[in-house]
Amino acid sequence: xxxxxxxxxxxxxxxxxLAGLALDPEREEAVIxxxxxxxxxxxxxxxxxxxxxxxxxxxxxxxPAP
Amino acid sequence: MTAAEIAIAVxxxxxxxxxxxxxxxxxxxxHNGAVNAxxxxxxxxxxxxxxxxxxAIARREDPGPLAGVPYAAKNLxxxxxxxxRAGSLIERATPPAAADAFLVAQLRRAGAICLGALNMDEYAxxxxxxxxxxxxxxxxxxxxxxxxxxxxxxxxxxxAGLASLTLGTDTNGxxxxxxxxxxxxxxxxxxxxxSRSGAFPFVASIDCVGPFARDVASLAAAYDAMAxxxxxxxxxxxxxxxxxxxxxxxxxxxxxxxxxxxxxEGPARAAADRVAAALGATEEAAFPDPAAARxxxxxxxxxxxxxxxxxxxxxxxxxxxxxxxxxxxxxxxxPASWVHHAQSVRRDIARRAAPLFARFDILIAxxxxxxxxxxxxxxxxxxxxxxxxxxxxxxFTQPISCLGLPVLAVPLPEADGALPIGVxxxxxxxxxxxxxxAASALEAIGLCRxxxxxxFAQ
Numbered sequence: 001x002x003x004x005x006x007x008x009x010x011x012x013x014x015x016x017x018l019a020g021l022a023l024d025p026e027r028e029e030a031v032i033x034x035x036x037x038x039x040x041x042x043x044x045x046x047x048x049x050x051x052x053x054x055x056x057x058x059x060x061x062x063x064p065a066p
Numbered sequence: 067m068t069a070a071e072i073a074i075a076v077x078x079x080x081x082x083x084x085x086x087x088x089x090x091x092x093x094x095x096x097h098n099g100a101v102n103a104x105x106x107x108x109x110x111x112x113x114x115x116x117x118x119x120x121x122a123i124a125r126r127e128d129p130g131p132l133a134g135v136p137y138a139a140k141n142l143x144x145x146x147x148x149x150x151r152a153g154s155l156i157e158r159a160t161p162p163a164a165a166d167a168f169l170v171a172q173l174r175r176a177g178a179i180c181l182g183a184l185n186m187d188e189y190a191x192x193x194x195x196x197x198x199x200x201x202x203x204x205x206x207x208x209x210x211x212x213x214x215x216x217x218x219x220x221x222x223x224x225x226a227g228l229a230s231l232t233l234g235t236d237t238n239g240x241x242x243x244x245x246x247x248x249x250x251x252x253x254x255x256x257x258x259x260x261s262r263s264g265a266f267p268f269v270a271s272i273d274c275v276g277p278f279a280r281d282v283a284s285l286a287a288a289y290d291a292m293a294x295x296x297x298x299x300x301x302x303x304x305x306x307x308x309x310x311x312x313x314x315x316x317x318x319x320x321x322x323x324x325x326x327x328x329x330x331e332g333p334a335r336a337a338a339d340r341v342a343a344a345l346g347a348t349e350e351a352a353f354p355d356p357a358a359a360r361x362x363x364x365x366x367x368x369x370x371x372x373x374x375x376x377x378x379x380x381x382x383x384x385x386x387x388x389x390x391x392x393x394x395x396x397x398x399x400x401p402a403s404w405v406h407h408a409q410s411v412r413r414d415i416a417r418r419a420a421p422l423f424a425r426f427d428i429l430i431a432x433x434x435x436x437x438x439x440x441x442x443x444x445x446x447x448x449x450x451x452x453x454x455x456x457x458x459x460x461x462f463t464q465p466i467s468c469l470g471l472p473v474l475a476v477p478l479p480e481a482d483g484a485l486p487i488g489v490x491x492x493x494x495x496x497x498x499x500x501x502x503x504a505a506s507a508l509e510a511i512g513l514c515r516x517x518x519x520x521x522f523a524q
Contacts, residue, residue, distance in 0.1 A: 015399045020380045023395070027383070034396035038368050041457060045361035046404060048411045056409030057271070057416075057470075 069284035076134030083119035083134030090136035103223035130177025141183035142266035167264025176291035184219030193459035198387035206519035211438035214244035221248030239463025246433035249486025257470030258303035261296030322351035333482035359465035372397025423494035433488035
């Protein structure tokens with residue numbers, strides 16, 4: 001699985017405008033810190049080795065049978 | 067009186083529903099200023115519903131199993147005529163709800179009386195209910211401390227005796243954390259068990275709704291009343307209601323204490339150990355990759371929450387609670403591949419956890435790493451490290467709800483000095499009956515109970 005970006009600040013600065021988010025410098029710093037926290041806590045999931053075929057759970061778009 | 071006792075008293079004519087409503091409204095008027103649990107009080111509605119119950123009894127009609135029981139709902143549940151604010155500034159400008167949420171309608175049909183809406187973390191994204199717009203919900207056991215979150219008002223209202231039942235939601239621990247810190251019982255049912263219609267969403271993949279109560283019989287009565295198929299909720303499992311019915315449920319239970327990651331420390335560890343001993347748990351069980359399950363839940367939460375609120379984050383970010391905004395913004399930027407991976411991790415860990423339930427009916431773990439912390443505290447010491455408080459209050463709850471398992475948080479009063487702490491009872495999917503059996507056994511021996519906070523007991 002892809003690991004966290006080597007430069008979180010650069011990633012946030014590049015990704016925010018692509019998501020339509022205009023962040024002033026103060027907000028940008030806060031979001032970089034929040035993103036870094038997500039990366040820290042997410043690390044064990046990103047490092048998790050999945051079986052070759054692993055389906056995610058899903059809410060089916062098909063209504064249940066009556 | 068407990069909720070179950072109020073229903074018996076009202077049905078037998080010992081008290082009227084109007085009296086029950088009046089008593090509850092008077093307690094709210096006297097004490098809500100101190101605990102800040104309610105954000106809206108629906109006095110007229112409560113009186114009208116109470117009068118309808120009394121009229122039904124006068125006509126010798128069955129007023130329902132929760133006749134005259136005063137309850138309140140986290141303010142993300144639709145209450146007809148009120149804007150569903152979901153703890154936010156943004157949503158309170160939306161038009162009033164046209165109808166009640168499914169769970170609220172079910173409680174109304176069961177004869178319960180709606181008192182109003184309860185404080186919460188903005189958009190349910192938090193574990194402390196230090197709401198920027200509405201102020202913090204205060205813990206009735208110590209008003210300088212947090213009530214937990216995100217359903218903090220639901221826990222605080224019960225512990226202060228302002229309601230006899232409350233409704234909350236739980237994505238990562240938002241029922242179990244406030245239940246633990248406020249010292250009340252809380253149930254997070256199996257994912258897909260109860261309808262979420264009319265509850266403001268947070269993380270569609272994980273969100274659950276459920277009740278809080280001060281005793282197990284009342285919790286079971288509320289859960290039974292809320293059950294039922296709702297075609298309006300595509301996430302509800304196509305499964306008939308499986309009522310708990312009268313308690314206790316005598317059965318030998320095979321229980322195990324979760325170890326390792328879930329060992330806990332200090333009073334939280336001691337509380338889980340006491341519950342394990344009381345349930346005869348002699349074995350320690352290993353939950354597969356709890357840190358990865360917690361991490362997967364964290365990723366999914368951040369991403370789905372960020373996506374849900376992206377239009378408002380683009381247009382009016384300044385209107386969000388600062389405690390929520392930056393995490394939602396960060397979540398909106400997460401790579402899709404991470405979230406897809408996290409969902410697959412979730413499925414794989416659920417597959418690996420399933421065999422545990424062939425050996426054990428109940429798994430036991432702390433609900434929170436510590437008792438209620440002071441309002442405003444930013445960090446907590448865990449495992450010899452100082453870590454941010456807000457995300458880590460859910461360190462023991464997140465891995466469990468990530469897998470959609472049912473959990474009942476049971477309270478141990480005065481587990482940390484004057485403060486209570488909760489313990490999670492965890493069962494296989496769809497086995498809420500085992501949770502109630504274990505909880506009623508723990509209540510019967512006096513280990514787990516939810517007395518009113520002493521300052522509100524008079």
